[in-house]
Amino acid sequence: MLRLIRGLPETAPPTPRVLGVDEFALRKGHVYATILVDIETRRPVDLLPDRRVETVARWLADHPGVEVICRDRSGTFAEAGRLGAPAAIHVADRWHLWKNLSEAVEKTVVHHRTLLPEPPASPSAPTEALVLPPEEIAGPRRSGRLSDRVREQHATVHDLLREGTALRVIARRLGLARNTVRRLAHAKDPDELLVGRWSGRVSILDP
Known part of the structure; x- marks a missing residue:
């Protein structure tokens, strides 16, 4: 039965007017x-074996009719669209806009966390319930979305460095700013990047 199904002619889907382009990991990093x-129909059209400019541009050239390319801020897909569908309009999709915005806000808050004023004590709870003992305040945060992401990025960057990968290549591959990759590379332990004024505090936002 499987051989019969696989032997059926495959109908090529029509070229979409609005094409979404994004990468995905077969093996992360x-x-x-x-x-x-x-x-417009929210249906997959094709899977390409890599994310190179030539591959995406060739697909676009072979499938004329794409009017809008919906993508992230990747320079690779921008160049591919320019070569393969020069008349197409490029737009950012909502998911990447929200992702980029949340990362920018989080990065800014973390960078300037020492300038933020101490929150007033809650009238319904004693101050002691919000603050850890002094000896624990200086320690790095061990859990949470930021902590998990920094530890994962630190491990990935150092794995790539051991393979001899250049910082510029790592930044492009992971979609990180080169300064971020440099800080990750120079830190022997991810805890060095997670120590801050508020890193040991209990927050009502933790849950």
Whole structure:
């Protein structure tokens, strides 16, 4: 039955007017491919074996009719669109806009956390319930979204460094700013990046 099904002719989907382009990891940090989606019908159109400019541009050239390319801020997909569908309009999708915005806000708050004023004590709870003992305040945060992400990025960056990968290549591959990659590379332990004025405090936002 499977052989019969596989033997059936495959009908090629029509070229979408609004094409979504994004990468996905076959092996995180090592092997990436590209998924193409019809944004208007929300159906996958094709999977490309890599995320190179030539591969995406060739697909666009072979499938004329794309009017809008919906993508992230990747320079690779921007160049591919310019070569393969020069008349298409490029737009950012909502998911990447929210992701970039949340990362920018979080990065700014973390960078300037020492300038933020201490929150007033809650009238319904004693101050002691919000603050850890002094000896624990200086320690790095061990859990939470920021902590988990920093530890994962630190491990990935150092794995790539051991393979001889340059910082510029690592930044492009992980989609991080080069200064961020440099800080991760220079830190022997991720805890060095997680020590801050508020890093040991209990917050009502923790849950």
